[in-house]
Amino acid sequence: xxxxxxxxxxxxxxxxxxxxxxxxxxxxxxxxxxxxxxxxxxxxxxxxxxxxxxxxxxxxxxxxxxxxxxxxxxxxxxxxxxxxxxxxxxxxxxxxxxxxxxxxxxxxxxxx
Numbered sequence: 001x002x003x004x005x006x007x008x009x010x011x012x013x014x015x016x017x018x019x020x021x022x023x024x025x026x027x028x029x030x031x032x033x034x035x036x037x038x039x040x041x042x043x044x045x046x047x048x049x050x051x052x053x054x055x056x057x058x059x060x061x062x063x064x065x066x067x068x069x070x071x072x073x074x075x076x077x078x079x080x081x082x083x084x085x086x087x088x089x090x091x092x093x094x095x096x097x098x099x100x101x102x103x104x105x106x107x108x109x110x111x112x
Contacts, residue, residue: 024078027089027105034091034103042100044070047093061095068095079107086110 025033038050044061051058051072058072070093079087088108094101 024076026078030074030089040100043098044095
């Protein structure tokens with residue numbers, strides 16, 4: 001538990017440049033960051049500002065049936081079974097009536 005809190009603190013302090021010190025955040029660290037910083041019910045604009053403040057590339061909110069999806073991509077993330085593998089973590093934020101109702105993750109290979 002203490003290690004997880006320390007890791008989360010390091011990610012929070014790193015701000016926009018996760019990899020500036022050579023550290024590559026893991027999916028778990030990003031999940032912890034999102035759950036602590038973006039509560040359910042947040043607006044799409046709030047989520048976009050959060051992603052912008054951390055230098056995370058994202059698109060514009062897009063309608064998908066009754067909900068709206070905003071996709072952000074964290075780059076240079078530790079992915080896969082080996083901690084040494086690097087890739088991208090795509091996060092799909094789902095909104096209903098401009099309120100965050102959840103998000104899902106997709107691990108992707110590093111961009112060429």
